[in-house]
Amino acid sequence: MDERLTVGLDIGGTKIDAGMIDATGNIFNKIRLSTGAHEGLDTVLQKIFHAIDTVIKGIYQPIAGIGIGVPGQVDVNTGVVLFAPNLKWKYVELKKIIQEKYPLQVEIDNDANCGALAEAKLGAAQGVKSMVWISVGTGIGGGIIINNHLLRGAGFAGGEIGHITLQQDGPVCGCGNHGCMEALASGTAIIRQVKEGIMAKKRTGIVDMVDGDMSKITVSTIAKAADQGDRLASEVLNKAGQYLGIGIASIVNILNPEMVVLTGGVMEVASTYLMKPIQDTARLRVLVSIRDSLQIKLSQLHGNAGLIGTRLLILS
């Protein structure tokens, strides 16, 4: 095992996480910055440089390289970010830009691919050869590993698990399609459905919990309401779990992986209410030949999988 450290960056639409990562997946010198994507490419690049400079400050051990996860399509051979809608990036030669400033190996991949790699190597899917990693947060992303290799797709656009259609005429998704899993079961969708319930005058304590300010409703608020027996909260979470279960059954029927690992902000705060309908619905809908062997687990790396996984781009 290569014991050298790596610099890791997990670039999101709103925040950049960065840190030094050691061989066991421990993160130190971790920092978080706002991405500032709306201020344009140069601003984000300055933030990236600042993040790298900050985390390597005072490190005198050998550094093997810089791994970066990006929310979009990345040509992993050239290190070009082909398309990252949340960053408003198109064809950004990120590897080249970083290497001009730092004389180190630089590798870039999709953030969910990084997460899946980390989970398979150091998390819930250790020893598993094929798995589907699903991150349920503001949106729904995914990384797929088949026979120990990432399924990146012909145009590096594979694994977009959030964009399978569950309802032909369902709510409009951010991608433009109708009824995507993301439009029905992401954090955004869960909050929207609760707000719709409130507008439809369903009885709920959620409005009081946010002092009447509907813009303050989060999935965490909704989970807390469910803890207190709030029926609207429980119903919406249960339905989201069912949608996730339907989507997982479809994915599993296509890929027949050994394991499905669930992670992301929504799972972190609401897995108590989501896991049962997910498990029950997926098991009910999956092919009989797959049912008994299907494993659906929660992440063991929580919010750090993407950042830890950047190390595996450099040293696998």
Add this chain to the structure above:
Amino acid sequence: MDERLTVGLDIGGTKIDAGMIDATGNIFNKIRLSTGAHEGLDTVLQKIFHAIDTVIKGIYQPIAGIGIGVPGQVDVNTGVVLFAPNLKWKYVELKKIIQEKYPLQVEIDNDANCGALAEAKLGAAQGVKSMVWISVGTGIGGGIIINNHLLRGAGFAGGEIGHITLQQDGPVCGCGNHGCMEALASGTAIIRQVKEGIMAKKRTGIVDMVDGDMSKITVSTIAKAADQGDRLASEVLNKAGQYLGIGIASIVNILNPEMVVLTGGVMEVASTYLMKPIQDTARLRVLVSIRDSLQIKLSQLHGNAGLIGTRLLILS
């Protein structure tokens, strides 16, 4: 290239196709037998032996082996058919049984996997590294090739593309689930929808075309009715095409293959009516980043892909 011949068998629920296959994928001495699956395993095995004996009769060239496609889950390492519902087989040691009688290399795989292999090597997907092969017939089956390798799944149950859910509360599928693509867009589903239209007194010439005998309605009848401007026939085919397009968009968002190839009895007789709604719907629903590069094509090997592909189990 190995010029030796191979014996190929494509075992279906109702018929067995067998023949000698040469290096260019030509089939000769081809025969077709009824499978007789309802008479039990021994009957089917006798038919398989008879088929092999018949096709190798009079062949004095070297034979490299026997390749067999089976409609079910096959452990390709051991040659055991784990589960083939249409044959009512569970754990049949087919490779061992065949090799006891014939001193040749014997390889067995799922029939759709054979079809996908053939299409990638000799058909519409030549030169393509990742593709999804979808057979629309009585049911809907699929074979997936990623980076030139079949995606067989952890339990050899991958590629069951017909069993992605398109309608949560849709019609019951043969697999027990509701609203599978197979339950909405297979030949069986198309015929059922036409019959439902007839029962609902929709105007159609189809009843006259089968002399009032509804059991005689086939997808071919329906396509002929559409040729004559029959509105019910056109509507049902158009809707089936849309369902296929929705399913393909989901699969493509997950796998990002270079190409999707469509084949099977339904495509053979009704592609005129299906391809446009398939293409239009898939393109509309797929992620923007994939849209322009997505290729959806018809098979070039037609009904023979599965049989030709058995050769590639022996000599690839």
